[in-house]
């Protein structure tokens with residue numbers, strides 16, 4: 001189990017133990033964290049699992065794969081710390097990862 | 107008012123095979139989809155990607171699957187109402203009245219919702235003030251390009267639609283092209299052409315900028331502010347704004363029909379795939395029940411069962427008989443394989 005912190009747009013924080021191997025998106029959906037829609041179920045086709053990664057974590061994450069940046073073009077108010085949470089697989093190295101959720105997904 | 111045995115909402119893979127099953131057992135149906143083409147997610151989101159888990163089809167792309175499903179419907183004459191969103195569903199004397207945003211209406215005992223994750227709609231600007239100008243000065247699709255002639259048009263987006271329109275409109279309009287990063291994801295030849303035109307000055311290019319503010323009178327836009335990643339603001343005079351951010355699926359009107367929802371899905375039983383409303387069924391990605399898998403093959407099974415359930419309400423005085431396509435003269439006739 002790895003601790004992932006999701007901060008809702010309103011500031012409410014959810015600290016969740018997520019099983020390694022799941023994605024940060026799945027961690028949110030399975031634990032009913034509001035603010036992540038994940039309409040396409042993690043196939044990188046919807047950009048409704050968009051999160052802002054806390055600055056100190058951003059460079060520690062595995063690099064974006066082809067296509068993620070293209071999909072982020074369609075996300076709601078992306079910025080330079082934006083990632084698609086369905087592309088972030090939880091591992092021990094991510095313990096304490098903090099992501100902020102946008103005000104809406106679409 | 108069109109009278110039919112069943113209205114199918116959604117022309118994705120599930121809706122298409124459900125139409126096949128209805129026609130096969132001798133029922134009429136009409137299919138409505140908000141997209142301008144048939145195929146749902148397969149055609150809109152991944153036409154070129156191969157799928158490997160359709161039974162008996164080792165490999166086919168989203169587009170090939172759609173075309174095969176359309177082919178399979180050839181023996182039947184099915185009416186598709188594309189570019190129309192079903193808005194309203196109302197009960198009337200044990201039948202349902204179904205209305206679309208284009209004013210088409212149906213009277214039917216059965217509605218099969220095969221709506222996926224909802225209807226595909228253009229993604230819009232996040233800025234609230236943009237709504238005031240929508241369809242006046244701000245557009246997400248172009249119907250009549252002549253209105254832009256000799257005007258200033260600011261185009262947002264980084265894909266093929268944004269690039270194609272920037273190039274096309276710059277022939278007769280002053281074009282600003284604005285994108286949140288330096289890279290564009292359009293076809294390489296289009297991206298190169300746009301950069302060439304930008305260099306020559308016929309397109310003004312602003313990258314790492316996003317829309318910050320829109321200003322103007324009640325009827326028309328006068329200017330916009332765009333903000334750079336480094337927070338610097340630029341003020342641009344503009345008559346029109348176009349946003350091309352692709353499509354998003356929105357549950358939309360389906361949420362207002364009195365159905366038992368679980369997040370963005372509809373609860374159904376697994377015998378008829380009926381919702382809490384008699385005569386309204388949900389199949390494919392939009393339905394949920396214990397063990398539901400969001401796979402195309404599950405949608406096919408669900409559609410086949412919902413179609414059988416429709417028979418009872420559409421033909422109350424007849425009995426449904428189970429038959430095989432290989433051996434039933436009835437079915438072979440419907441398929442056009444026997445006189």
Ligand SMILES: Cc1cc2nc3c(=O)[nH]c(=O)nc-3n(C[C@H](O)[C@H](O)[C@H](O)COP(=O)(O)OP(=O)(O)OC[C@H]3O[C@@H](n4cnc5c(N)ncnc54)[C@H](O)[C@@H]3O)c2cc1C
Pocket residue numbers: 040043044045115116117118119120121138139140141145146147148151152156157158159190191192193220221222223224225226358359360389390391392400401402403405
């Ligand atoms: C990238 C990606 C890869 C995938 N790969 C696979 C795979 O390998 N194997 C697999 O089995 N599945 C795969 N899937 C999932 C598969 O595409 C879906 O399960 C399938 O498309 C669901 O079909 P559907 O007909 O239920 O809904 P959809 O395909 O979503 O179609 C629903 C249609 O209903 C329309 N609609 C909704 N509401 C309304 C309304 N009110 N009025 C009018 N029209 C409306 C929509 O516009 C849409 O066209 C993948 C999905 C994605 C995104």
Ligand code: FES
Pocket residue numbers: 025037038039040041042043044045046047048049071084085086087
């Ligand atoms: S869940 Fe759709 S892109 Fe991540």
